[in-house]
Each structure stands twice: as C-alpha cells, then as structure tokens.
Amino acid sequence: MSRVQPFEWEKPLVELEERIKELKRFCSRAKLDFSEEIANLERKAWTLRREIYASLTPYQRVLMARHPHRPTTLDYIRLVFDDFVEFHGDRTFRDDGAIVGGVALFEGQPVTVVGPQKGRDTKENVARNFGLPHPEGYRKALRLMKQAEKFGRPVITFIDLVGAYPGVEAEERGQGLAIAQCIEGMSFLKVPIISVITGEGGSGGALALGVADRVLMLENAWYSVISPEMCASILWRDSARAAEAAALLRLSPTDLLKFGIIDDVITEPLGGAHRDHAFTGMQIRAFIRRYLAEIKRIAPERLVEERLARFRKLGQFREKRLAEI
Amino acid sequence: MMMNLEEAPEGLWTRCDGCAQMVFSKELEKTGFLCPTCGHHFRIGAFQRLAMLVDEGSFTPFPPLVAANPLDFPGYEQKIKQAQEQTGLDDAALVGKAAIQNTDCMLAIVDFSFMGGSMGSVVGEQLVRCFERATAERLPVVVVSGGGGGARMQEGVFSLMQMAKTVQAVGRHSRAGLLFVSILTHPTMGGVYASFAALGDIVLAEPGALIGFAGPRIVAETTREKLPEGFQTAEFALEHGLIDAIVPRPQLAQYVSRLLEWHR
Structure with missing residues (x-):
C-alpha cells in the first residue's frame, strides 16, 4: 500500500511514534538499555491515541470514512465470509463495477451479499467509477436480492458511497427510478436483511441499499441526505466549510443511534478501520452473527411488517394547534 | 439540491x-x-393546481402538520415560517381527498414554491397518510409532484428516511391492487423523484418539466461534459422510456379522470 499522509490531528501522535522508533533503533545500535523510557513513551502514545480518537469531530470521522486505506466492500467480504462467488450484471444493459454482489458463506450459511466498491488507485477507481453506481448497478443489486428471496437466504449489504453517479447516461437510464425500485424491492423482501454502513452513506444512493431489518454502522462512518461539502456549498457557497456542515447534519453514528436510524455502532480499532483490517472484519462478523440470529427466527411476513413499521415511524413533526389555524 | x-x-x-x-x-x-x-x-402553486384539477368544492384537506426541527438546524424555523407566509401552505404538500370529474381519489400536490418543494418529515408523513387512507378506502391516488429540492437538507437523515417511508406506502397501496397516477411537473428531482414520484402505475409529465435524479448543474460539474439538448426534460424522459406520456396542462383533468374511470 502506498504511504498516506497522516491527518492533521494525528500529527502529534505520529511524531511521538517516530521518536519511539528512533529511540529503539538507537538503543539496539548502541547496545543501551532505555526500556523504561521506551515503555513510558509507549504509554504516553497510547494515552494520546485514546484522547485523539475519543474526541473526533463529525468531520474528522467523515475524513476517516474516506481514508484511502480503509477496507472496501470486497475486503470486508473476504474478511467476514468463509467463501464467496461474485455474480455480475443486471441482465439488461451491462455489469456495473461500482456495485459488487454474489453469494457468500457466513459461518456455513449461504447469504447474498451486495455493496458498492471503491477503488484503491486511479486505475481501479476508473473501473469502479469511484464507487458511484449507475442505474444498472442498482438493478443488479435488486436482481441479486430477489434471487436471495427465491432461495430463502438472508441478505447482507455493505454501504460505502458518496452517492449515485450524477451522469448523463445514468439519467438517461433512469437513475431515480432505479433507486426507487431498489428501495421498494428491499422494503418488501421476505428474507432477513442486515445493512452495514462501513464508510460513506451518501443520500438516496446509499439508502437504496440500506432498507434493512437491522442497520449497523462502523464508528467512523457517516450517513445523511447530503455530503457535508455539498451542504456547505448550498448554505454558504463554500464547500471548504464542510466541517461546520458536518456538525449541523448530525451524520455521526452516535446521533443516528439516538434518532433510531441505526441499531448499533461497530467499534473500530483505535485510529480507524484502516489500521487493522482483520480486527475490523472480526468485529463486523461478530455483529452480523448476533443480529442475524435475532432476525432469522422471525417469520417472513412478520419480518416485512416489522421492517415497514421501523421506517413508518421515522420523521419528526407536530400537529398544527387549533390556535394556529 | x-x-x-x-x-x-x-x-x-x-x-x-x-x-x-x-x-x-x-x-x-x-x-x-x-x-x-x-x-x-x-410554474403554478398548489392552490392554483387544485382549482384546475379537481371538482369545485370537492377537496377536503387532511389535518395540517407542521415541521419540527429535528436537527436544530440553524434558521430552519424562520425558513418554514417565511415559506408559510409566502405560500399559505403549512408545508410543501397539499394533501386531501378530492374528486376529479366526479371520480373520488386521494390527492397530493407538492408545491415548488414552498422551500423548493423539498420533502422533509411533514411532506413524507402527509404522503404516507394519503396512500394509507387510499388503501383503507380503496381509492386511487393522484400525486402532482414539483419537488426540485428533492429531500430537504435541513432535516438531514430524517428527510432521507421519508424516501423509504413514502415508497413503502406506495408499495402497500399498489399491492392492494389500487391505481397510482404520478404527475411530474417542473421540476421533479432528487429524493422526490427517486422515491414515490417515479413509482406511479402511470407516470405523466407536463411539457418541458425537468425530471431526474441529479440536478443538471451537478451533472455538468461532475462529468465536465456538455449536456445534451433538452437534457432531463419531460420530452427527454419520454424518449428514454421513463414516463408514459406528456400531457399539456389544459388537458390534464380530463386525461386523469379518464384513467381513474377506467380503473374503477
């Protein structure tokens, strides 16, 4: 993996870690014993790391969600499942590389997996269209989910995309319609659905894969109707004020849990999922195991009823008082 | 957007x-x-639309709802108040029971002049109630959309959830074998189009109406392409197979009443 600049807020930590490394090198070269000093510094680094990552602002979490080394959907599929075969295409137009899907084995049980796929480098990103799906991507997703329903296997979706692709051809082929149909299809699907928001949950393009019985979210992920950059450019005509917009949008897992939008927050390794893919994968696996066991027991009709009821109650408004009329 | x-x-x-x-x-x-x-x-407001579309005196609105400010978004209350004063509406949707040339239906009109016709919790809830009551009373639904604002930014994720909520209400109404006529007027974009508005059994549009998911400016900025002539207009949507027909406004009431009649 290419070297990535640390975030601004990580710099004190990175400096300290460098000092520890240097001291260790010096000790081994000079055959000196500074183990006590080193242990002290390591404790200090640990505390500092905890402090830094415990107090991230909403926008810092957004940036973490976009970290170039953060695991992608295919990484999670490899880490969370025992086996996987990828299926392609919407059977109508083409295969959209921005969405991957297929059948996987989860602890011995076949499940259908779907999720957007971001690239790691320029070449991959071109092939994956930066993880921005076209209508045929959503149609592939829906096709695979219907297949899951036919064979009675649960659906797991991963969500990590800024939005559906805003392009001429995407519009020509009915981007809005494809999203609406995907939402509709998931809403009434007679098998258990778990969605894991692993990175970015941007607007309708994300919701189209997120109409689930249980919605889980990684600690450094965001989910909202609009990206903080777009929100800032609408509010102040200045996308550089994205950090302020991120705070206003309440797009972090803690807020979303409070709002009843998500069911649980999956803890990431200290410093973010990119620091330890395997650990993050294990965490997700444990959460899926737990929630799948919970919803697998529910009869299909009741499952759909409960899913609809979950979304039915989302929204805040008040009845107009008589005096106001 | x-x-x-x-x-x-x-x-x-x-x-x-x-x-x-x-x-x-x-x-x-x-x-x-x-x-x-x-x-x-x-572009016309909800009350003008109502006067042109439904039988005089036939409209009974649903109990009014007003927006809360779930995110404590700065300036949202003032924006709502201002829009209410300017439009005479409680929020961007006017919803109720009506008759179109003697056929009963549930009707919703999304008005662009109220915060761009954007969908927040109130619009979502009113639309859901519209479809739920139509399902209970076994009536068709007619929705006139004019929501260029898509999902309402100021309610953040709550607006996003209205997309799921409204789609589900449409789905239940549809599964009860009932008719939904979706009429797209200028402009119907974003989360409004990508939820209930796209899912009509019959989707009609007014001539020249802008219809799509991403706004043309965003598309132009992202792709750095010159947009094709007439991009995202009703005529463009018709050509690409996204809508059933374009109906000029003077013929709309007659056109819709015929559809309601045939699906009775």
Missing part, C-alpha cells in the same frame, strides 16, 4: 422562459399559466 429556476409569475407583465416574450399576467391566468405564444408551462 437547489437550482435557480424562474420565479412564479407576478406583477403586471411576465417574461416567458420559453420564448422570452412579455406576457400580460391577466392573460396568463386565463390560459392556465401557459404562454399564449409558445405554450410554455409556467
């Missing part, structure tokens, strides 16, 4: 966006807000 679109006609004279001719405003009222020269459809 907000766009700069022409203002609703006001004042004595109005410039037509279709042919740039000046039109006498009184004349516009007589034509149903169509340019007498080129036929351009001016």
